[in-house]
Amino acid sequence: xxxxxxxxxxxxxxxxxxxxxxxxxxxxxxxxxxxxxxxxxxxxxxxxxxxxxxxxxxxxxxxxxxxxxxxxxxxxxxxxxxxxxxxxxxxxxxxxxxxxxxxxxxxxxxxxxxx
Amino acid sequence: xxxxxxxxxxxxxxxxxxxxxxxxxxxxxxxxxxxxxxxxxxxxxxxxxxxxxxxxxxxxxxxxxxxxxxxxxxxxxxxxxxxxxxxxxxxxxxxxxxxxxxxxxxxxxxx
Numbered sequence: 001x002x003x004x005x006x007x008x009x010x011x012x013x014x015x016x017x018x019x020x021x022x023x024x025x026x027x028x029x030x031x032x033x034x035x036x037x038x039x040x041x042x043x044x045x046x047x048x049x050x051x052x053x054x055x056x057x058x059x060x061x062x063x064x065x066x067x068x069x070x071x072x073x074x075x076x077x078x079x080x081x082x083x084x085x086x087x088x089x090x091x092x093x094x095x096x097x098x099x100x101x102x103x104x105x106x107x108x109x110x111x112x113x114x115x
Numbered sequence: 116x117x118x119x120x121x122x123x124x125x126x127x128x129x130x131x132x133x134x135x136x137x138x139x140x141x142x143x144x145x146x147x148x149x150x151x152x153x154x155x156x157x158x159x160x161x162x163x164x165x166x167x168x169x170x171x172x173x174x175x176x177x178x179x180x181x182x183x184x185x186x187x188x189x190x191x192x193x194x195x196x197x198x199x200x201x202x203x204x205x206x207x208x209x210x211x212x213x214x215x216x217x218x219x220x221x222x223x224x225x226x
Binding site: 004031033035040041042043044045048050055056058090092094103104105106107108109111 | 148155160218
């Protein structure tokens with residue numbers, strides 16, 4: 001079975017541009033979360049979606065937005081990119097919402113570099 | 116702010132040695148997860164502990180959740196070069212999908 005797939009794997013953007021990152025969860029998983037991991041730090045929570053509804057939002061500016069589609073795939077959008085947005089963006093899926101005991105399966109991430 | 120402090124930040128040992136990594140917080144968590152991450156990859160779940168005082172063993176790895184559910188430890192026996200990686204602890208609270216991660220412990224096991 002395919003794991004969590006993210007695209008693209010690497011991306012270079014210029015300050016002020018917009019970027020869209022994509023994630024396909026494990027088949028049957030309805031919950032998708034997004035995390036930002038800056039070099040040398042642990043992942044930081046951005047968004048969580050379940051059944052196409054936003055269920056949680058981290059401390060990120062409104063330039064960050066996301067959505068989940070009927071097939072449970074998800075997009076993370078970032079507008080007006082800043083140099084500080086350079087990071088590894090991780091997507092995680094889980095079978096259900098509110099069941100942390102299952103743990104999460106992470107994708108390999110999208111490495112975003114803003115120049 | 117819920118913070119998870121991991122120690123040590125860096126650890127370099129020889130093959131065959133034992134080691135312990137710590138994860139501490141002033142907050143109570145309903146679950147504590149440990150992940151291992153290799154360069155350029157996403158974190159891979161090793162274990163989830165949910166009960167205070169719980170101990171789980173995964174081959175040479177032993178995980179413990181503190182009685183008060185504020186801290187956890189990961190002990191590796193007879194470390195091998197394949198254990199090299201970034202070990203992350205992450206805490207979760209009931210009713211929320213948000214995980215709070217520590218900064219990680221970067222482990223290097225030299226042959």
